[in-house]
Amino acid sequence: MNTCFVSVPCNGCRLCCQNDAVRLLPGDRLDLFIEPHPMLPGQWMIAHKENGDCHYLGEKGCTIQDNKPKQCQRMDCRPVAAHIGKRGVARMSGHARAILQRGLDMVEHPEKFSLPCLAAKSANNTSNNEGEKYG
Numbered sequence: 001m002n003t004c005f006v007s008v009p010c011n012g013c014r015l016c017c018q019n020d021a022v023r024l025l026p027g028d029r030l031d032l033f034i035e036p037h038p039m040l041p042g043q044w045m046i047a048h049k050e051n052g053d054c055h056y057l058g059e060k061g062c063t064i065q066d067n068k069p070k071q072c073q074r075m076d077c078r079p080v081a082a083h084i085g086k087r088g089v090a091r092m093s094g095h096a097r098a099i100l101q102r103g104l105d106m107v108e109h110p111e112k113f114s115l116p117c118l119a120a121k122s123a124n125n126t127s128n129n130e131g132e133k134y135g
Contacts, residue, residue, distance in 0.1 A: 009106065009113045014061065015099045016075050019052040021045050028069045032056070046072075077103030 023037055024030065024044045033055040037043040046069060047055040056064045062072070081089055081103030089100045106113050 011113070012061075013102060014053075014057060015095070015102060016072075016077065017054045017057040017062065019048075019095045020054070022054070022069055022071045025070045029067055032064070032067075032069075078106050079103075082107045 021037055021039065022045050023040060024032075024034060024046070030044075033047040034044045035047045037045040049055060049057075054062075056062055056068070062068055077099050081100040084092075084100060086104065089097060089104050092100060
């Protein structure tokens with residue numbers, strides 16, 4: 001995995017904390033506010049507020065940063081968007097498209113997000129490989 005993906009430059013973006021179904025995985029805390037997962041019978045996910053935000057999304061971001069579920073810890077929209085490519089993201093709709101479009105913007109224009117190693121890789125990629133993985 002490219003080391004640029006280790007620290008996600010969210011810069012206040014909270015798209016993945018809204019209207020998402022974060023499934024709890026083995027080892028995640030079960031004393032959190034949880035609800036049944038709508039698409040995976042028998043599985044649990046982080047509960048949501050009425051507006052669709054994660055129960056733990058506060059005014060300044062995640063209120064359980066040190067104890068958030070594994071899926072939240074690992075979330076990085078960039079490698080997913082890079083794998084799907086422009087055409088794949090364009091075919092998506094709604095909230096998922098918004099998240100992956102931001103990831104694609106970071107992959108295609110890393111200089112806007114202070115990601116020099118992605119910028120160098122992007123500059124060296126002269127072909128139009130829609131589905132190329134970065135990392």
